[in-house]
Structures are given as structure tokens and as C-alpha cells.
Amino acid sequence: MAAEFEMTDIDDSGGFITEHVSGADVFWHSHPEYEIMLNIDSAGTRIVGDSAEMFGSYDLVLIGDNLPHSWEYYRDSDNAGRERGVMIHFKLASIGEALLAQHELQAVRNLLADSGRGIRFSVDDARLAEPHLENMLKTKGIEKMISFFNVLSIMCSSVKRKALCSETYKKAFDKRNNKRMTDVTEYVRNNFARPLTLEDASAVAKMSPFAFSRYFKKNAGEGFVEYLTRVRIEKARHLLRETGYNISDIADQCGFSSISNFNKHFRKSEGLSPRDYRGSFNKTN
16 A cells, blocks of 8 residues: 555653564654664665665664654565564653753754754664664663663764755655655565566656656656666665575566576676675675
8 A cells, every 4th residue: 555644643751762663564754753763674765855765774864853754664474573673752852952952962952953854874873873772672761861862972973974855855845746756666665576667657656757757866866767776686685695595586586587687787786796795795694
């Protein structure tokens, strides 16, 4: 079913709402709380404002208040409903304006201001933050607060963080326009294993192929065919790392027309063949 935009109201009576994420409930939404999201063991498409990116394991993101977003996970019937990561929701009031006004928290104020465009952190940052986020799931009171500020400290000190939304993105967005992008990326996520064309995707968006091509490139930062290939390569990387499937079977499962076509695109993306990629990854584990 196509993702619908939803304004959500989260009960933050506990101050900092921390929970495991299963990936079962996916929809395009926003809320007045800030959100910290760590995907530990998952892959799919992350949409934040006008940004659409592939994500993999140890994807750490900070989402500002009222910034629309969604995570669309690859279908994984063998692990449906499993815990994939940790999510935190909090409001500025949970920290306190008086505390935030202190000179020592200047970096935190800047971080929260920058989160209006969404911020993605490095895998190294995510691994550093993981034990503190996990600790927030099982603690209360001052210990939970200490873990929370440890996460903020890691984010403030990050040298590899990246803004997700464009500088021109405005929160007064066109809900229909963003829903259209979500519908298309969800369609690709659910159908990338079979032949897909620009015409197929434009029909989902209810646009002419020419108009859709321009629209998609403007919103995703790349053409539809390039995006589709990247989705397929990302899934292939996951299967090469995590399974023992034959490479020809992986090519077929990921929607490539032939093993030679798969090898060509994989080598262009990763700089080495699928076989060498699997071999080099196994040597490091």
C-alpha cells in the first residue's frame, strides 16, 4: 500500500521516548518531536524532506521537529518484525531552555538548529552512539539522561556529518508532491527484482514520462534509471555479504537481465567484481 502522509502526536510524558524499531510500520509522517534514528542491521531507502538516499547497517540520523520523513525497509520475510535499530523522540522542553542557553551547550544548540535539514552521521559515529542508545532502552532517571547527552556529544563532535535536505527545502512542503516521491520509491523497493521502466514509474506518479524524469532527478539528485540501478546494487551487496547464494541467482533476484549486465554495473559501482567483493568482505570478517 502506498505510504500516506501523517501528522503524529507522540506522548512524551516520559521526556525521552526510546524504543526498538522493527521496520513493520512505514509511513510518510512528521511530528513536533526531534528524532534520533539508528538502524543497526537493516537496509532500504531513507526519505527526509526532499532527500532520498539508500541506507545500510549503522545508519545514524537526527531529524528536526516537524520535518517529514520515512524509512522504507527491504522486504525480509525470514526476519519480519525483528528489531532493526533504536529510535528516540524528544522535545526541546525535555532538555530545558535554561539549560540550553548555557554557553557550554552552544554546540548542542547549533546541532539542533542544523537538524531542521536532517543530519546523517558516519558509520563510526553510529557505532560509538550504539551502546548509549541501547542503554537508554533499559535505564531511567539520571543514567538515561547521561546516555542521551553522550549521544549528543558524539553528534556534536562528528567531523563527517552531512545535511540531508537541500538548503532551499522548506517545511511548508507540498504533501501531494512528497507523497508522490514516497509512492515511487516504495514501488521500486517492492518491484526492483523484475524489469522496470521509466514509463512504469511515471504511471505510479501519475505524470508523463518526460515530466516525471525531470521531477525525479530534482528530488532524488539522480535519474530514475540510475536510482533503480543503485537500489539493485545495494541489495546485491547485502546478499553477497550475508548469504551464500550463487552470484547468478543474486543477479536474478536483484533484477539484472544477465550475469554480464550485473557484473558490469557492479564493477562500475564498487570498483570490483561481485565475486571479488564477496571475497574481500569475507577476509575482513
